[in-house]
Amino acid sequence: MKSRSNYFSCFFLLCLLLFVSVNSLEEQHNVKSSQFPDGFLFGATTSAYQIEGAFLEDGKGLSNWDVFSHTKGRIKNGDNGDIADDHYHRFQEDVELMHSIGLTAYRFSISWSRVVPRGRSGKVNFAGVTFYSKLIDSLLLKGITPFVTVSHHDHPQELEERYGGWLDPIMQEEFTHFAQICFERFGDRVKHWITINEPNILAEMGYVTGNYPPAHCSRPFGNCSAGNSDTEPLIVMHNMLLAHAKAAKLYRDHFQPKHGGLIGIVANAFMYKPLRDNDFDRDAANRALVFTTAWVFDPLVLGDYPPEMRKYLGSLLPRFTSDERNLIKNSIDFIGINHYGTLYAKDCIYSSCVCSDSSCTAGGDHPIHGYLITLGEKDGVSIGERTGMPRFFVVPKGMEEVVDYMKKRYHNKPMFVTENGYSSLNPTTAQADELQHDTKRVEFHKAYLASLAQAIRNGADVRGYFIWSLMDNFEWARGYEMKFGLYYVDRATLDRVPKLSAKWYRDFLTNSSLNGEETGKAISFKNTQSR
Numbered sequence: 001m002k003s004r005s006n007y008f009s010c011f012f013l014l015c016l017l018l019f020v021s022v023n024s025l026e027e028q029h030n031v032k033s034s035q036f037p038d039g040f041l042f043g044a045t046t047s048a049y050q051i052e053g054a055f056l057e058d059g060k061g062l063s064n065w066d067v068f069s070h071t072k073g074r075i076k077n078g079d080n081g082d083i084a085d086d087h088y089h090r091f092q093e094d095v096e097l098m099h100s101i102g103l104t105a106y107r108f109s110i111s112w113s114r115v116v117p118r119g120r121s122g123k124v125n126f127a128g129v130t131f132y133s134k135l136i137d138s139l140l141l142k143g144i145t146p147f148v149t150v151s152h153h154d155h156p157q158e159l160e161e162r163y164g165g166w167l168d169p170i171m172q173e174e175f176t177h178f179a180q181i182c183f184e185r186f187g188d189r190v191k192h193w194i195t196i197n198e199p200n201i202l203a204e205m206g207y208v209t210g211n212y213p214p215a216h217c218s219r220p221f222g223n224c225s226a227g228n229s230d231t232e233p234l235i236v237m238h239n240m241l242l243a244h245a246k247a248a249k250l251y252r253d254h255f256q257p258k259h260g261g262l263i264g265i266v267a268n269a270f271m272y273k274p275l276r277d278n279d280f281d282r283d284a285a286n287r288a289l290v291f292t293t294a295w296v297f298d299p300l301v302l303g304d305y306p307p308e309m310r311k312y313l314g315s316l317l318p319r320f321t322s323d324e325r326n327l328i329k330n331s332i333d334f335i336g337i338n339h340y341g342t343l344y345a346k347d348c349i350y351s352s353c354v355c356s357d358s359s360c361t362a363g364g365d366h367p368i369h370g371y372l373i374t375l376g377e378k379d380g381v382s383i384g385e386r387t388g389m390p391r392f393f394v395v396p397k398g399m400e401e402v403v404d405y406m407k408k409r410y411h412n413k414p415m416f417v418t419e420n421g422y423s424s425l426n427p428t429t430a431q432a433d434e435l436q437h438d439t440k441r442v443e444f445h446k447a448y449l450a451s452l453a454q455a456i457r458n459g460a461d462v463r464g465y466f467i468w469s470l471m472d473n474f475e476w477a478r479g480y481e482m483k484f485g486l487y488y489v490d491r492a493t494l495d496r497v498p499k500l501s502a503k504w505y506r507d508f509l510t511n512s513s514l515n516g517e518e519t520g521k522a523i524s525f526k527n528t529q530s531r
């Protein structure tokens with residue numbers, strides 16, 4: 001009798017599981033823009049160095065990325081951003097592309113070295129100001145809301161040479177000066193400001209692993225000629241947070257009252273799951289979130305670094321004075337997250353950590369990474385489908401989870417997903433038309449949007465979603481090989497060709513029935529993590 005009832009409960013459970021997973025697949029497939037709140041913004045993102053080109057035109061000065069990409073061996077295939085997508089000359093056409101998709105917002109960044117090529121010690125470059133002014137006007141004419149990032153990884157090389165860039169607190173004043181010019185020139189038309197894009201990635205890539213300028217690192221994180229991976233990332237983050245806070249105060253005191261806009265910051269925000277089902281790895285997954293994302297937002301919302309970071313980093317972690325605490329606390333009107341995937345976290349305090357695949361981060365025995373490693377594989381099985389980026393795995397549920405985390409930790413502050421995107425797995429070997437028929441990208445965005453819609457139903461105050469990227473572009477150290485665009489860019493002619501994903505986004509935004517039919521039902525990312 002007992003075994004019979006066991007049999008029935010197992011059967012019932014199986015049916016339930018099947019029902020839930022079929023339902024979530026169904027939801028993912030049917031995600032509609034009408035499921036999002038009124039006024040929700042749907043956009044796409046780019047950044048100045050990755051698309052503009054015109055690297056020394058009309059008075060622009062050299063940036064740290066110009067110099068870095070011209071240094072032999074730094075960028076895949078020796079690529080650089082000298083021409084990039086030539087957006088500087090083709091911006092009108094690009095605004096037309098956005099309009100044809102039906103975007104309601106566009107996030108782009110301003111090249112610091114185009115507007116103030118020599119920082120505070122030089123003049124404003126009016127040609128640079130005019131370029132952005134025209135871009136903003138063209139967007140507004142088409143009813144597209146400009147989301148402007150003041151600094152997205154690039155700054156004048158002169159500031160790097162004169163001060164050592166973000167390692168010097170003087171960059172706080174330099175940044176505020178640049179931001180002030182942006183607020184003065186564009187603030188009458190721009191109502192959404194992002195001070196700095198991903199200070200956590202800049203600190204990691206520029207000062208822990210050394211893959212971005214100024215290529216600082218120490219062992220075991222990388223092999224660089226200068227740097228200290230244990231301390232420098234903490235210093236540059238400190239300066240960027242204070243730079244943000246000073247610029248935000250300036251905006252709030254002098255511009256917000258008349259312009260009525262909002263100011264925020266964007267951090268990279270992966271989701272982390274425990275590698276093994278035990279308390280050590282559960283703690284490690286929590287620490288991973290803290291040492292990457294809360295590192296940025298705790299100070300700016302709550303007024304200080306996360307207690308967990310203080311515990312493990314001790315005196316290595318800089319301190320804010322009480323005046324600085326007052327300045328940084330509550331210095332954002334909204335949270336911006338760039339979400340690209342989910343990784344496993346493994347504790348390295350109570351067990352030893354060795355990295356064996358390309359998705360794993362070295363240095364788990366160092367406090368800078370919170371005594372843990374993050375990786376995409378468990379027992380040879382990846383956490384989600386692989387993409388072209390070794391650490392970006394497709395786990396749609398991670399979107400809901402990371403948004404839930406931010407909602408709880410920061411008292412449901414308004415949030416924007418400022419980047420989410422998919423890079424093709426084999427961009428080198430694929431043919432142009434194969435790259436344009438990007439069913440995987442379509443399924444990726446559908447699944448992530450469905451997960452975001454669930455987070456919103458759970459109560460998160462999310463107000464917009466931006467696809468990285470409008471078009472294929474210069475993907476930093478990976479050059480042009482890594483492609484995230486809704487538009488394919490022919491590298492020989494620089495023609496933009498809409499991919500299937502561009503057509504899908506257009507149909508999604510108009511709630512058209514084409515959704516799902518043309519994209520092929522064969523490929524679906526599972527909305528679970530059970531892999």
Ligand code: FCB
Binds near residue numbers: 047197201268468475
């Ligand atoms: C983010 C960057 C963006 C782009 C995507 C793929 O970290 O903000 O510029 O490189 O990754």
